[in-house]
Amino acid sequence: MSAVAPDGQDAGPAGEPGGGATVATRLTTHLGVGGVITPLLTTLLAFVVGGLVVLATGHDPFGTYKAIFDGTGLNWLFPWTSGADRDTAAINLQQTLILTAPLILVGLAVGYAFRAGLFNIGGQGQYTVGAILAVWVGSSFAGMPAVPHIVLAIVLAALGGAAWAAIAGGLRATTGANEVITTIMLNWIALWVGVFLFGLGGPLQNTAQHDVPVSNDIVPSAHLPVFWGDPQLQGLHIGIFLALAAAVVYAVILNRSTKGYEARAVGFNPDAARYGGISVGWTYVLVMGACGLFAGLAGAIDVLGWQFRVATNDIQISQVGFLGIAVALLGRNTATGTCLAGLLFGALLQGTSVRNLDPSVFPPELAGNLTTIIQGLVVLIVSADVLVAWLVRRRIRRTAEPPPTSVAVT
Amino acid sequence: MSTVAASAPGRAPAPRAALLGWAGIALGVVAFLLALPPFTVRSAGPSLVVGALAVAAGAVALSAGERRLGAFAVVAGAGGAVGGYAATRSGVGNLEAVVSWGALCAAMLRYATPLTFAALGGLVSERSGVVNIALEGMMLMGAFFGAYGADKTGSWVLGLVIAVLAGAALALVLAIFAVSLRADQIVTGVALNFVALGVTGYLYVDVYGDQGTPDGLPRVPDIKLHTDGLGFIGQALDQQNLLVWGGLLAVVVVWVLVFRTARGLRLRSVGENPKAAETVGIDVLRTRYAAVVVSGCLAALGGAFLSIGFVHSFSQNMTAGRGFIALAALIFGRWRPLGALGATLLFGFASALAQRLPAFSPSGATLFQALPYVLTLVAVAGIIGRSRPPAADGVPYRREG
Numbered sequence: 001m002s003a004v005a006p007d008g009q010d011a012g013p014a015g016e017p018g019g020g021a022t023v024a025t026r027l028t029t030h031l032g033v034g035g036v037i038t039p040l041l042t043t044l045l046a047f048v049v050g051g052l053v054v055l056a057t058g059h060d061p062f063g064t065y066k067a068i069f070d071g072t073g074l075n076w077l078f079p080w081t082s083g084a085d086r087d088t089a090a091i092n093l094q095q096t097l098i099l100t101a102p103l104i105l106v107g108l109a110v111g112y113a114f115r116a117g118l119f120n121i122g123g124q125g126q127y128t129v130g131a132i133l134a135v136w137v138g139s140s141f142a143g144m145p146a147v148p149h150i151v152l153a154i155v156l157a158a159l160g161g162a163a164w165a166a167i168a169g170g171l172r173a174t175t176g177a178n179e180v181i182t183t184i185m186l187n188w189i190a191l192w193v194g195v196f197l198f199g200l201g202g203p204l205q206n207t208a209q210h211d212v213p214v215s216n217d218i219v220p221s222a223h224l225p226v227f228w229g230d231p232q233l234q235g236l237h238i239g240i241f242l243a244l245a246a247a248v249v250y251a252v253i254l255n256r257s258t259k260g261y262e263a264r265a266v267g268f269n270p271d272a273a274r275y276g277g278i279s280v281g282w283t284y285v286l287v288m289g290a291c292g293l294f295a296g297l298a299g300a301i302d303v304l305g306w307q308f309r310v311a312t313n314d315i316q317i318s319q320v321g322f323l324g325i326a327v328a329l330l331g332r333n334t335a336t337g338t339c340l341a342g343l344l345f346g347a348l349l350q351g352t353s354v355r356n357l358d359p360s361v362f363p364p365e366l367a368g369n370l371t372t373i374i375q376g377l378v379v380l381i382v383s384a385d386v387l388v389a390w391l392v393r394r395r396i397r398r399t400a401e402p403p404p405t406s407v408a409v410t
Numbered sequence: 411m412s413t414v415a416a417s418a419p420g421r422a423p424a425p426r427a428a429l430l431g432w433a434g435i436a437l438g439v440v441a442f443l444l445a446l447p448p449f450t451v452r453s454a455g456p457s458l459v460v461g462a463l464a465v466a467a468g469a470v471a472l473s474a475g476e477r478r479l480g481a482f483a484v485v486a487g488a489g490g491a492v493g494g495y496a497a498t499r500s501g502v503g504n505l506e507a508v509v510s511w512g513a514l515c516a517a518m519l520r521y522a523t524p525l526t527f528a529a530l531g532g533l534v535s536e537r538s539g540v541v542n543i544a545l546e547g548m549m550l551m552g553a554f555f556g557a558y559g560a561d562k563t564g565s566w567v568l569g570l571v572i573a574v575l576a577g578a579a580l581a582l583v584l585a586i587f588a589v590s591l592r593a594d595q596i597v598t599g600v601a602l603n604f605v606a607l608g609v610t611g612y613l614y615v616d617v618y619g620d621q622g623t624p625d626g627l628p629r630v631p632d633i634k635l636h637t638d639g640l641g642f643i644g645q646a647l648d649q650q651n652l653l654v655w656g657g658l659l660a661v662v663v664v665w666v667l668v669f670r671t672a673r674g675l676r677l678r679s680v681g682e683n684p685k686a687a688e689t690v691g692i693d694v695l696r697t698r699y700a701a702v703v704v705s706g707c708l709a710a711l712g713g714a715f716l717s718i719g720f721v722h723s724f725s726q727n728m729t730a731g732r733g734f735i736a737l738a739a740l741i742f743g744r745w746r747p748l749g750a751l752g753a754t755l756l757f758g759f760a761s762a763l764a765q766r767l768p769a770f771s772p773s774g775a776t777l778f779q780a781l782p783y784v785l786t787l788v789a790v791a792g793i794i795g796r797s798r799p800p801a802a803d804g805v806p807y808r809r810e811g
Contacts, residue, residue, distance in 0.1 A: 322604070375604050
């Protein structure tokens with residue numbers, strides 16, 4: 001896969017914008033034009049195609065989308081929602097935001113790598129490692145005061161995710177092993193290690209029930225504080241603020257720090273970066289480490305915020321890290337975009353959850369799969385830049401002047 | 411690819427070193443076998459001695475410049491000694507329950523078959539220069555549409571046909587995006603995995619609901635050979651599914667087509683240097699389209715084997731990462747049909763062993779599941795020889811003019 005060859009040489013046609021081979025090169029095109037219109041069109045198109053699937057299988061797409069929207073709780077934002085509706089909406093919105101927080105973080109984990117020309121498919125594994133460490137710390141050290149306990153759990157989880165991701169970065173730097181392959185492998189290794197640890201007879205299996213493959217529970221003092229809603233009914237914990245803070249840190253590091261500059265330089269052109277005195281290998285390690293930091297944090301806030309335990313089944317069915325790819329691509333790897341895309345997918349997950357959707361309108365079991373289809377379509381549309389190309393062509397036709405070279409797609 | 415070139419051994423290793431390497435690997439295997447049925451040596455001594463010999467042979471081979479085989483021999487020797495020692499520590503009854511060679515090899519073939527089909531699919535696609543991360547999705551399409559087709563038509567043959575068509579359809583989408591639109595192949599592949607997961611899950615729930623696929627699903631038949639008298643190999647081959655044989659046949663067919671025909675040479679040249687290929691008149695885009703679609707057909711057959719050849723039902727996300735193991739096998743097998751077959755058999759053996767090990771160590775069995783991924787990680791990292799993909803793998807081709 002010399003698309004991202006160890007020595008950074010693309011076998012593709014050099015110097016042709018849009019014909020560039022690395023993910024980063026293509027995304028430069030994607031980032032260069034279209035403003036917020038491209039992601040909006042992408043989303044719209046994906047929803048339209050999803051609606052067609054609903055229609056083709058004999059259901060009402062508008063009723064379905066309305067029901068999903070009501071389930072997200074976003075109608076809480078409308079001033080005319082009142083009374084019992086408003087209370088329900090508040091609870092739903094809390095759940096949406098609980099799901100949004102880790103999505104933002106894994107989105108940042110994927111996006112940061114993209115900016116350095118790396119493709120981090122390993123968000124899922126890094127998330128899992130973070131969750132494992134968080135549940136281990138959170139369920140041990142029972143006598144510890146709350147704040148240091150939570151901080152310790154979060155920091156260890158984030159560092160664990162970082163170390164896990166840095167394996168891929170280190171292999172890329174030292175042996176040139178393609179990070180796409182290594183992160184995929186690390187995902188599955190993390191999954192089976194997790195299943196081993198919490199499974200029957202595993203070293204971290206719970207001490208109370210020997211026939212249930214689940215971890216010990218997090219001690220109550222290590223739960224993240226809930227600031228909106230009832231802590232007993234899974235109110236909104238402070239994880240969303242951690243995610244937003246991480247997005248700010250992401251933007252500052254990337255745009256205002258030396259390391260961020262080096263990461264972007266390597267992503268833009270590794271050879272030029274090396275010529276300019278940047279250690280490309282070390283940058284790969286640091287970038288992947290930072291990615292793992294975000295993803296590990298996501299695992300920690302899910303465990304400490306609302307799951308409170310990890311079952312082997314949770315590890316095997318979790319898709320959060322993969323959703324992060326969609327979040328990052330739709331959010332164009334910017335902090336703001338990632339937060340908004342995270343909210344979109346968080347809302348979709350919540351709106352299509354079994355608990356929320358009225359089965360008489362649309363079966364929730366179908367809705368979950370609809371979410372997966374929409375998510376796939378979003379990534380598919382982003383991958384081809386077709387919309388961007390179309391927009392650019394239209395703009396060229398309108399202004400009737402030669403396009404700037406940097407956006408000359410197709 | 412200067413880094414790759416620099417890491418290759420500077421001088422050609424002597425043939426004797428290669429021989430020594432192979433001997434070391436064989437000794438390592440023997441070290442483990444000694445402690446297992448039917449030999450069941452109950453003392454660790456012989457295993458340790460033979461294992462040490464294997465390590466020594468590997469070390470000599472290494473120092474003579476045979477890095478890959480030498481390293482393999484060292485690992486095999488150490489592994490054999492440790493495995494042999496572990497086996498002598500467990501009870502004879504347990505050993506015989508786990509290590510029943512006939513059943514183990516039969517299970518290995520069954521577990522390996524879906525991987526073999528998908529890995530061959532990946533091979534065809536990647537040899538033409540299109541990275542196929544969507545193998546998982548294509549398998550899933552094959553698994554669902556195989557079951558659906560067999561159910562609706564009442565015939566497993568038509569089920570297979572429909573499965574292949576579904577896999578080809580998903581592959582065609584990959585081809586349109588990756589070849590014509592020059593999209594990033596990895597991002598497209600990731601997207602198609604989601605789409606396939608969503609579409610098959612959606613249709614499954616829509617068609618079958620809570621009931622699941624019906625019990626009387628037409629099955630791909632087994633072939634009875636009456637070879638069960640012929641030792642454990644005979645037992646393993648005695649009653650295998652038609653598609654198990656199909657998978658082995660596909661390895662030969664793909665090997666001949668890709669490595670022994672003019673068409674195959676064209677395919678590989680497109681994957682190594684598309685511009686040069688086009689210069690001599692090969693249609694790069696058409697070749698890649700064909701390769702990707704064939705890839706989808708093969709992966710779908712692997713998926714269909716899962717649903718109507720092996721499990722006899724479909725469930726959501728039933729491939730459960732097998733497409734990625736196939737990808738791993740392809741890389742571990744160095745993008746070659748026989749290498750891929752060897753890798754899928756190894757991974758299949760790990761699965762078969764993992765399925766039987768819980769008899770006396772449930773948690774240890776789980777770790778076996780991670781083996782394919784660890785081995786592949788080691789392989790791509792170049793610790794034991796390096797796996798090198800086709801030069802233009804993953805690079806969209808842009809036609810001049």
